[in-house]
Amino acid sequence: MPGPSADPIELSSAERAVLEGWARRRKTAQALALRSRIVLACADGGTNSGVAAELGITRGTVAKWRERFAVDRLEGLSDEARPGAPRKVTDAQVEAVIARTLEEKPPNGDTHWTSRSMARASGLSQSTVSRMWRAFGLKPHLVETWKLSTDPLFVDKVRDVVGVYLDPPEKAIVLCVDEKSQVQALDRTAPVLPLMPGTPQRMTHDYVRHGTTSLFAALDPTSGSVIAQTFRRHRHQEFLRFLKLIDSSVPKGYDLHLVLDNYATHKTPAVKNWLLRHPRFHLHFTPTSASWMNLVERWFAELTTRKLRRSTHRSVVELEADIRRWINAWNKDPKPFVWAKTADEILETLAAYCQRINDSGH
Secondary structure, three states: OOOOOOOOOOOOHHHHHHHHHHHHOOOOOHHHHHHHHHHHHHHOOOOHHHHHHHHOOOHHHHHHHHHHHHHHHHHHHOOOOOOOOOOOOOHHHHHHHHHHHHHOOOOOOOOOOOHHHHHHHHOOOHHHHHHHHHHHOOOOOOOOOOOOOOOOOHHHHHHHHHHHHHOOOOOEEEEEEEEEEEEEEEEEOOOOEOOEOOEOOEOOOOEEEEEEEEEEEEEOOOOOOEEEEEEOOOOHHHHHHHHHHHHHHOOOOOEEEEEEOOOHHHOOHHHHHHHHOOOOEEEEEOOOOOHHHOOHHHHHHHHHHHHHOOOOOOOHHHHHHHHHHHHHHHHHOOOOOOOOOOHHHHHHHHHHHHHOOOOOOO
16 A cells, blocks of 8 residues: 555556556656656555665655646646746847848848857847857858759759659669769878877878879669779760760660760760660750759769778879779679659759749749
């Protein structure tokens, strides 16, 4: 029995379900989970001393939450508001700072507010302004860039490319083709210092150039494998040689649907004539200034981050050999690239941007 002065606890089925959920859930605050276990144990007939011993807490704690639950039920288990000093910053002051941040420029001609300049202008402390900005998610020091395509066939090209990604033709292979031009063979002016505990890898900011190469790549987004070749020049002749490499690398029984950009070397008369003689090739051009639609760009980012950015090479031959080794290792364990957005979702997102821009021309 709970004891002569303890309130007996009787739970409804709904209350028991809520308490058991709070006690089990990993995301529940630990204090609330403990209080739930106390009430459940008391409802099962446990005494204050018995529950305290079972849960490893004091008898007074059990008595407190038993009484709180008996009076206020589930709401009684939540923490009460704690007394503290009254607010010194009014809602009107908060509104003024946020409105000024969004709508006005600093009086000294700066391009954006800092917490200190806003503090001087508003008469508040710098830490107070910082807390306001954090609460409203404002970061005046950051800027992001974007670009809208002016391609008159933008909508048609988006639907064409996304359609190839999400619903590829039967008996066909989709390849994302592009060139990473002017890949530089760079050597640092001093040896790279290795990673150490508490110290990141370090290298000099200056470097010596030893020439450039261009990487032509065709990514199969379904498997993640890549057909690639380096060339010293970047002309339509090299693009034709790369098309022939693709043609010889893919079995003859499949059509080839290439997603590529509007670079001039992709549209020369020599390229068009070659494509007429090879009808299994079908080209799908991304909109102008929309290279983000070509999944091979995402693979180029992997190459840059994992190989090129922190490598050193003393010749173009060494650079090309290093790139080939990395690509061979990639193709042994490729990772698929999955396109998730539908054409309608992309166009709706861009429409929202256009509505926020004055005189956009879209």
